[in-house]
């Protein structure tokens with residue numbers, strides 16, 4: 001069912017969203033690291049849900065950024081320079097106005113966890129909504145599944161008690177392999193306290209608790 005705010009969009013905006021959905025589906029068709037089209041659709045759904053609770057936000061920019069947030073990401077795309085060029089060409093072909101293009105790019109350039117490791121980037125309200133939606137999909141049962149899928153795709157070790165989680169990291173450190181369980185300590189368990197919106201904070205609670213229970217159970221089984 002279409003949400004109220006989707007119905008509020010102009011016909012040309014709705015058409016642009018449908019075209020964007022196909023563009024993203026093609027771009028991410030080969031991903032097996034947990035950043036596939038199903039991840040995008042979950043983020044779009046969560047972003048729409050949060051957007052409904054933030055009436056001052058621009059629904060179109062939220063939806064577009066949610067769809068496009070991983071298509072120029074260095075862990076998903078082999079060549080980020082070409083991917084960025086293709087994204088710009090795609091957006092211009094959709095006759096998006098420059099204000100919307102700039103708003104969408106500012107979100108997808110600055111929302112990632114890795115972009116915020118050494119300094120916290122300023123995000124628009126729309127960016128905060130999409131960041132919350134993306135982070136919600138990194139926690140809970142699906143977040144656990146994605147972390148192991150990612151770790152497997154990069155040939156990371158599942159767990160090694162001798163390799164300690166890192167407490168401060170640059171982007172280069174962050175991309176240096178550790179273990180999947182360390183990723184929980186280095187990122188996933190922090191996300192609950194970094195949610196921007198009230199709705200994001202609310203939705204993060206159950207998912208966070210599921211992570212805590214999982215890590216406790218995992219370590220207990222390892223040690224027994």
Ligand code: ADP
Pocket residue numbers: 034073075111112113114115137138143146147148150151156174178179180183187
């Ligand atoms: P961002 O795109 O916000 O910088 P990440 O690069 O951490 O975020 O990637 C998003 C998702 O990819 C994570 O939520 C997790 O599922 C997976 N991921 C990234 N790095 C790792 C890692 N080192 N170990 C396990 N999963 C990872």
Ligand code: NI
Pocket residue numbers: 035039043069070134
């Ligand atoms: Ni994502």
